[in-house]
Amino acid sequence: MPSNRSLVDDLNRELRLPLFVAPMFLISGPELVIAAGKAGVIGAFPCPNARMIEDLAAWLPQIASELAAAGRPGMWAINMIVHPTYPRFDAELDLICEYKPRIVVTALGSPRRPLDRIHAYGGAVFSDVISAQQARKAIDAGADGLILVATGAGGHTGQYSAFALVEEVRGFWDGPLILGGAIGSARGIRAAQALGADFAYMGTRFIATPEATVSDDNRDMLVRTGMEDIVTTMAVTGIPSNWMRESLDRAGFTPETLEVKKKIDFSNLQDTKAWKHIWGAGHAVGTTRLVQPVAAIVDELVRDYRQLVAAEASAPQWPNDLSHKLEDNAA
Numbered sequence: 325m326p327s328n329r330s331l332v333d334d335l336n337r338e339l340r341l342p343l344f345v346a347p348m349f350l351i352s353g354p355e356l357v358i359a360a361g362k363a364g365v366i367g368a369f370p371c372p373n374a375r376m377i378e379d380l381a382a383w384l385p386q387i388a389s390e391l392a393a394a395g396r397p398g399m400w401a402i403n404m405i406v407h408p409t410y411p412r413f414d415a416e417l418d419l420i421c422e423y424k425p426r427i428v429v430t431a432l433g434s435p436r437r438p439l440d441r442i443h444a445y446g447g448a449v450f451s452d453v454i455s456a457q458q459a460r461k462a463i464d465a466g467a468d469g470l471i472l473v474a475t476g477a478g479g480h481t482g483q484y485s486a487f488a489l490v491e492e493v494r495g496f497w498d499g500p501l502i503l504g505g506a507i508g509s510a511r512g513i514r515a516a517q518a519l520g521a522d523f524a525y526m527g528t529r530f531i532a533t534p535e536a537t538v539s540d541d542n543r544d545m546l547v548r549t550g551m552e553d554i555v556t557t558m559a560v561t562g563i564p565s566n567w568m569r570e571s572l573d574r575a576g577f578t579p580e581t582l583e584v585k586k587k588i589d590f591s592n593l594q595d596t597k598a599w600k601h602i603w604g605a606g607h608a609v610g611t612t613r614l615v616q617p618v619a620a621i622v623d624e625l626v627r628d629y630r631q632l633v634a635a636e637a638s639a640p641q642w643p644n645d646l647s648h649k650l651e652d653n654a655a
């Protein structure tokens with residue numbers, strides 16, 4: 325295992341932008357992950373997106389070999405559910421240890437469970453958390469990195485402001501830190517770095533792409549949806565999550581049923597009926613104004629990021645030194 329900060333240094337050298345394309349249920353598969361890696365950022369997908377374990381056994385060598393052939397080995401990550409109700413944990417971990425993704429993102433539970441086996445092959449475990457308290461627990465459990473999901477994220481969302489969340493966590497953690505939640509632009513990536521994050525995590529911005537496994541109807545809805553049409557509810561999965569109002573309306577939710585908390589259960593994620601028609605997106609949905617390939621989005625972010633950095637040189641140089649003015653006034 326490289327030391328924590330050396331992983332950040334390695335990624336800073338290898339990536340085109342400090343960016344992870346976040347894993348999304350039913351949306352990210354090999355095509356999206358490979359396109360992200362080829363474009364020069366890290367792509368990730370959740371294991372349950374492979375409907376059968378045999379599908380996962382086919383996806384992993386495909387991703388590893390296509391990225392290696394493109395000269396971008398190791399430019400991918402995988403997301404596994406560690407919640408005790410999730411039945412495929414052991415089978416997925418066996419495959420992960422065989423194909424050795426560089427980063428394993430654990431969601432919905434302690435990162436402790438898969439840690440030793442992932443460290444044994446040289447991989448790093450990043451824990452997805454939504455509060456400073458969860459961050460402390462993940463660090464105590466041995467996580468190598470943290471993903472802070474702040475308010476405004478698509479899918480399962482945090483509730484805390486990115487400003488406060490990164491600030492509090494940086495008070496006790498100087499290891500790798502990824503910030504997600506409502507980041508959809510180069511300005512957002514730059515802001516995440518200014519707050520103290522090493523990398524940005526973007527999900528919503530990459531849904532309206534040909535590589536995402538969603539319907540054209542879902543892509544079109546993203547293009548016409550604005551932040552005020554994003555609804556946070558526990559009625560779909562039992563966990564606070566953000567969805568496009570239009571899809572909730574179509575699925576028959578009412579203001580009353582949106583208030584009802586569903587029981588949390590990850591024992592049958594292969595039953596995807598609900599998610600097929602209720603479509604997640606976060607507050608950054610307004611950054612999607614057309615359907616674009618992953619490479620085009622990354623190129624645009626790279627161009628905008630360059631312009632931002634160039635503009636910083638001619639920006640007002642704070643802080644102003646006012647001491648001479650006080651002296652002038654005194655005289």
Ligand SMILES: Cc1cc2nc3c(=O)[nH]c(=O)nc-3n(C[C@H](O)[C@H](O)[C@H](O)COP(=O)(O)O)c2cc1C
Pocket residue numbers: 346347348349350351370403431452473476477478479480504505506507525526527528529603604605606607608
């Ligand atoms: C439709 C959708 C599905 C998601 N599914 C998952 C998932 O299966 N596992 C996971 O760890 N995160 C999931 N996420 C959360 C993302 O990984 C990430 O935290 C989030 O998209 C970041 O916020 P943003 O959407 O504002 O960019 C999902 C997000 C969306 C939009």
